Amino acid sequence: MQKKIISFEYEEYESKNELNDLDKELIKHALVAVTQASAQFSHFHVGVAARLSDGSIHLGSNKENTSITNCAEQTLLLHLQATNNDFAIESIAVTFQNMNPNTTSDFPITPCGKCRQILLEDEQRSKSPMRIIMTGQSGKVFIAPSVLSMLPLAYGEDFLQHNK
Numbered sequence: 167m168q169k170k171i172i173s174f175e176y177e178e179y180e181s182k183n184e185l186n187d188l189d190k191e192l193i194k195h196a197l198v199a200v201t202q203a204s205a206q207f208s209h210f211h212v213g214v215a216a217r218l219s220d221g222s223i224h225l226g227s228n229k230e231n232t233s234i235t236n237c238a239e240q241t242l243l244l245h246l247q248a249t250n251n252d253f254a255i256e257s258i259a260v261t262f263q264n265m266n267p268n269t270t271s272d273f274p275i276t277p278c279g280k281c282r283q284i285l286l287e288d289e290q291r292s293k294s295p296m297r298i299i300m301t302g303q304s305g306k307v308f309i310a311p312s313v314l315s316m317l318p319l320a321y322g323e324d325f326l327q328h329n330k
């Protein structure tokens with residue numbers, strides 16, 4: 167038996183002010199996406215903005231109705247997949263505003279487990295790392311260099327093709 171360690175490296179910034187202009191701009195777009203969320207059940211509004219390799223920016227937000235809850239990352243990816251034959255997300259900014267009483271929105275939000283898997287499969291499809299920028303309305307910013315770095319020992323398409 168061997169014990170193994172997988173380490174996870176990410177950048178932590180005290181505020182958005184420390185970021186480069188491209189990342190600041192992407193967060194601004196994600197904050198706009200937050201205002202487009204439909205979260206009448208959780209009251210937890212999430213917005214994402216992705217910059218593609220062609221420089222274009224695309225938004226997503228969480229959508230809730232009585233039978234379905236879709237995370238912001240998933241609405242964004244479904245939109246991109248429905249309207250593009252091929253694309254590569256260079257960076258994605260994720261942010262939120264909690265509308266529940268007595269809560270704050272001043273810390274970095276991180277993608278849920280299901281979204282990490284979905285984003286990872288898109289990162290692997292495009293064969294280029296997707297930076298993940300995580301923040302709140304204010305406060306610290308985390309930046310991970312890729313989705314894979316946030317999902318060690320990930321389940322993947324390769325498993326389906328392993329032969330005996």
Ligand SMILES: [Zn+2]
Binds near residue numbers: 277279282
């Ligand atoms: Zn999610």
